[in-house]
Amino acid sequence: MIDSRTLVVGAFLGLLLGIGLALLAGLLPWLRRRDLDARIDPYLRRSRSASLFSAPAATSRARVVAENLLGPVAQRALGVLERLTGGADQLERRLRLSGRRSSTDSFRIEQVIFGGVGLVAGVAIALLAVGTRGASPLLGLLIVLLGVLSGVLLRDYLLGVEIARRASRMAREFPTVADLLALAVAAGESPIAAMERVARTSSGALPDEFAATVADIRSGTSVAQALASLGSRTPLQSLGRFGEGVSVAIERGTPLADVLRAQAQDARESSKRDLMETAGRREIYMLMPVVFFVMPLVIVFAIFPGLAVLEISV
Structure with a gap:
């Protein structure tokens, strides 16, 4: 009689052998599908000089290291991750919303690491389930796959948590920052100088974004375009309306201090509404210990006293 643990180890080794053979078969020239770029590349004339504005985006160092170490396994894994959690453009936008300055390839490598940790945990749980509980090897394989998928999705979920925390932090900072901008503009400074002063004298997520906006304007970007990119870089919707209002006020000559004070008041009202909604949800959660423990x-x-009296009288 074959031991269940031996059967699981054999199934796992067979799975590794099958994956290796499939990867080797995919690298064969007559079985590998060639894309359009690879077919027309030999017939294109290459220029000796390249423009700085049309230079292709360089591959990140983390992706190069992973591809050199793991070869086609890294390419297949990164491709599967892109299909599971969205494309590169969507991931790039989410990374910017979370305030991270790392590349998409670095985040994919982190997802692969989380998937590897989930693989190890899944293999350990599967061996315990098959060895001690007598579960089927198919269930053990399913546990391993669930471990890998859970690790990958956990890293994506943590990125969403970072975006939500940054949005809440910006929502708390926005009314104060808007009041500081209004005071600086009312004192006679220009909008750009006011944003630069706030970015220099304050600390937090929102002053850092204002510093990046001032740097874009100093580098030649128009004020309207820089303010629009400020709204697209941040997860707070009120900042998008703030950028549009400031750009319209600058174009039409509207008193900017009044616009900034109105923006700050709107931000405070929005924070009050969010606080009331949060309080309404927490009120339902507070009823749970009352219903299940206090009552x-x-x-x-x-x-109990009545039952005790009845027992004594009987």
Whole structure:
């Protein structure tokens, strides 16, 4: 009789052998699909000089290291991750919303690491389930796959948590920053100088974004375009409306201090509404210990003396 643990180890080794053979078969020239770029590349004339504005985006160092170490396994894994959690453009936008300055390839490598940790945890749980509980090897394989998928999705979920935390931090900072901008503009400074002053004298997620906006304007970007990119880089919707309002006020000559004070008041009202919604949700959560813990104890203390008296009288 074959031991269940030996059967699981054999199935795992067979799975590794099958994956290796499939990768080797995919690298054969007559089985590998050639894309359009590879077919027309030999017939294109290459220029000796390249323009700085049309230079292709360089591949990140993390992706190069992973591809050199793992070869086609890294390419297939990164391709699967892009299909599971969205394309490169969507991931790039989410990274900018979270405030991270790393590349998409670095985040994919982190997802692969989380998937590897999930693989190890899944193999350990599968061996325990098959060895001690006598579960089927198919269930063990399913546990391993669920471990890998859970690790990958966990890293994506943590990125979403970072975006939500940054949005809440910016929502708390926005009314104060808008008041500081209004004071600086009312004192006679230009909008760009006011944003630069706030970025220099304050600290936080929102002053850092204002510093990046001032740097874009100093580098030649128009004010309207820089303010629009400020709204697209941040997860707070009120900042998008703030950028549009400031750009319209600058174009039409509207008093900017009044616009900034109105923006700050709108931000405070929005924070009050969010606080009321949060309080309404927490009120429901607060009823759970009352219903499941306090009320049963009250009923016990109310009925138990009567039952004791009845027992004594009987």
